[in-house]
């Protein structure tokens with residue numbers, strides 16, 4: 001199968017271009033994943049925009065809407081990364097609300113705080129960035145009116161524990177919205193997703209010396225759970241209801257679980 005060659009637009013002034021050979025790094029444990037997201041932090045947002053043609057912003061907006069977050073709420077964004085969902089939650093809850101955004105990557109949180117400083121809308125002052133682990137949330141039971149976790153659950157080693165923690169900190173009757181890649185049961189969708197990652201995503205990332213990081217992305221999708229499996233896991237974690245929706249022709253999926 002021919003691999004498309006790309007002339008990459010410099011989105012970081014070429015600072016991240018490294019010569020081959022590609023170093024395939026293990027990404028099995030929490031520390032490996034933390035290091036991975038620290039490494040990709042400087043180019044993460046730009047590569048997401050480039051590789052999804054900006055569509056990831058639509059998917060994130062849908063996910064935040066599904067969380068049920070509303071004006072004046074206190075809400076949680078787990079695995080917040082550079083803050084995309086936290087900023088959307090901030091707009092939803094407004095200046096009378098509060099957004100707590102948690103991640104275990106210092107580099108990602110620094111990018112998020114830098115983006116916050118550059119933004120003038122009053123509501124963004126309602127965001128607080130916290131360094132922490134999704135499997136051990138530093139919050140009391142029933143603290144939040146809504147929660148989101150965007151492209152995070154797939155990356156957490158103990159996914160059930162992360163869901164149990166989000167269930168614990170949500171108020172009864174409130175929701176978590178879990179956005180991620182969809183591990184499709186449709187062979188055609190799965191093949192096209194694989195092709196896109198093999199022939200577009202990884203080659204483009206290779207140009208920034210990040211081939212192994214984006215190869216991890218492909219492997220993590222393979223090792224992820226299907227929509228049905230996510231629904232079952234959410235119920236096992238203590239949620240009373242769980243429903244998974246496929247979006248973007250099945251490339252992406254969003255689980256909505258009610259405490």
Ligand SMILES: C/C(=C\Cc1cc(O)c2ccccc2c1O)CCC[C@H](C)CCC[C@H](C)CCCC(C)C
Pocket residue numbers: 040044047048049051052053055056151154155193196197201213214216217220248251
């Ligand atoms: C925002 C997106 C992915 C975030 C993301 C999640 C991870 O777990 C990673 C792990 C390792 C490295 C990077 C990431 C990471 O960036 C989704 C959009 C960005 C994707 C990289 C692009 C995916 C393209 C789709 C397969 C096809 C899109 C088709 C069309 C443009 C709608």
Ligand SMILES: C[S@@+](CC[C@H](N)C(=O)[O-])C[C@H]1O[C@@H](n2cnc3c(N)ncnc32)[C@H](O)[C@@H]1O
Pocket residue numbers: 030033034037038060078079080081082083084085102103104105108132133134135149150151152155156157
């Ligand atoms: C692909 S990024 C998603 C960032 C953001 N939610 C978005 O949608 O763009 C995954 C994030 O999850 C974080 N992460 C992975 N495992 C974690 C854990 N156990 N605890 C906290 N953060 C974690 C990583 O540091 C990274 O910032």
